[in-house]
Amino acid sequence: xxxxxxxxxxxxxxxxxxxxxxxxxxxxxxxxxxxxxxxxxxxxxxxxxxxxxxxxxxxxxxxxxxxxxxxxxxxxxxxxxxxxxxxxxxxxxxxxxxxxxxxxxxxxxxxxxxxxxxxxxxxxxxxxxxxxxxxxxxxxxxxxxxxxxxxxxxxxxxxxxxxxxxxxxxxxxxxxxxxxxxxxxxxxxxxxxxxxxxxxxxxxxxxxxxxxxxxxxxxxxxxxxxxxxxxxxxxxxxxxxxxxxxxxxxxxxxxxxxxxxxxxxxxxxxxxxxxxxxxxxxxxxxxxxxxxxxxxxxxxxxxxxxxxxxxxxxxxxxxxx
Numbered sequence: 001x002x003x004x005x006x007x008x009x010x011x012x013x014x015x016x017x018x019x020x021x022x023x024x025x026x027x028x029x030x031x032x033x034x035x036x037x038x039x040x041x042x043x044x045x046x047x048x049x050x051x052x053x054x055x056x057x058x059x060x061x062x063x064x065x066x067x068x069x070x071x072x073x074x075x076x077x078x079x080x081x082x083x084x085x086x087x088x089x090x091x092x093x094x095x096x097x098x099x100x101x102x103x104x105x106x107x108x109x110x111x112x113x114x115x116x117x118x119x120x121x122x123x124x125x126x127x128x129x130x131x132x133x134x135x136x137x138x139x140x141x142x143x144x145x146x147x148x149x150x151x152x153x154x155x156x157x158x159x160x161x162x163x164x165x166x167x168x169x170x171x172x173x174x175x176x177x178x179x180x181x182x183x184x185x186x187x188x189x190x191x192x193x194x195x196x197x198x199x200x201x202x203x204x205x206x207x208x209x210x211x212x213x214x215x216x217x218x219x220x221x222x223x224x225x226x227x228x229x230x231x232x233x234x235x236x237x238x239x240x241x242x243x244x245x246x247x248x249x250x251x252x253x254x255x256x257x258x259x260x261x262x263x264x265x266x267x268x269x270x271x272x273x274x275x276x277x278x279x280x281x282x283x284x285x286x287x288x289x290x291x292x293x294x295x296x297x298x299x300x301x302x303x304x305x306x307x308x309x310x311x312x313x314x315x316x317x318x319x320x321x
Contacts, residue, residue, distance in 0.1 A: 034310075035310055038311075039308055039310065045210075045213055046210065049210055049213050050208075050246075050247055050252075051242075051248075052240075058214065059214065061175075062174065062177070062214070062306075063175045064175075064176050065171045066171065068168070072164040073164075074164050076097050076278075079096070079097070081172045084169045084172070084280065085169060085172035085173040088173050088281075088282055089173070089240075091237060092237060092240070092282045093234045093279060093280070093281040094281075095271065096278075097279060097280060098276050098277055098278050099220055103156045103276075104156075104222050104275050104276040105275075106156035107154055107160075107222050107300060108223065108298060110185075111147065111187070112127070114127075114147060114150055114153070114154075116145030116186070116187055117145060117147075117148060118140065118142035118144065119140070119143065119144060120144070120146060124140065126138075126142075128187050128296065131187075131189050131191075132192075142191065143189055143191060144187060144189065145186060145187040145189065146184065146185075146186040146187075147184075148184075148315040151315070152183070154185075157185060157300065160300065160302060161180060161302045167180075170216050173216055173282075174215075174304060174305070175214070175306060178214075178305070179304060179309065180304055180309070181211070181212065181303050181307075181309035182211075182217065182301055182302065182304075182305075182309075182315075183301070184300065184315060185222070185299070185301075186298075186299060187296050187297070187298055188230045188289065188296065189292060189296050190291075190293055190294055190295065190296065205256070206255070206258075206259040206260075207254070207286065208287070209283035209284065210252060211303075212306060213305075213306055213307065214305060214306045215284065215303060215304065215305045216282060216283075217280065217282075217283045217301055217303040217304075218278065218301065218303070219278065219279055219300070219301055220276070220299065220300040220301075221273050221274070221276065221277045221278070221298070222275055222276075222300055223295070223296065223298040226272050227270075227272065227293075228292075228293045228294035228295060229294065229296070229297045230289055230292035230293070230297040231271050232270075232287065232289055232290075233268055233269065233271070233287060234269050234271065234281050234285060234286075235260070235264075235267050235268050235269075235285055235286040236268075236285070237263065237285070238259075239281075239282040243262050256288075
């Protein structure tokens, strides 16, 4: 039996699909409390980092970029970190960080052979190729499948997160204290059982991330992504210009009409690409993942920030109570 408006979804993604803003925020309270207990400095960040004046003040505390002891080879070739950082400051996004075929093929093989967890819930474990059967077996609409800490069992994925160019870009953009905080691989699935409530979930709206004062996220497609496979969309320039209304609300998700009406439709960039395509963005800028309509999308994220990473944030898992 699939979720209906009268059911009581227990996982965060279901709540995000079916509930109003206040209930979605209430569902995240255990996550917020866990972050606060683990790191008390999280609270002022969560409250103030959404405002441009406080963010700019925090950027002034960035440490100088340390001089590398030696030039290590990168799998991404001869790309200059300073050039990437300059483009990020200007538009918030840079493309052209493509993975070598052997690397993205190995991570994709791992993702096919390693069970993932549906809708962020560890009780919904299945192989990606068995997605339709898993929906029937669990009686649930499964729009995503995350590998959580299992990603670190894949040597190719670890090689990506440790690549010297990624670290160098992060330090040039965020400051010398930049550190790894996010490593994720996950599937986004098309589904025949999706309801209108499923399709109105928050992550299909334009939103911004607020996990740290300063963040940078590298994304890599591990499958071919076109208009039918859920491409990522980013609004250029929205990382350093923010409507006052969007600074004074606790909600991070807003409608496309509202966002594009203020920041400009011409600034919305849709990231299509073959398997291996990579790009990096400042996730404080408005962005969203679109629905995978026909084919699954497999994606990897490597994120950097300036604060101590939480165990939850390192793999992208929410805290469910």
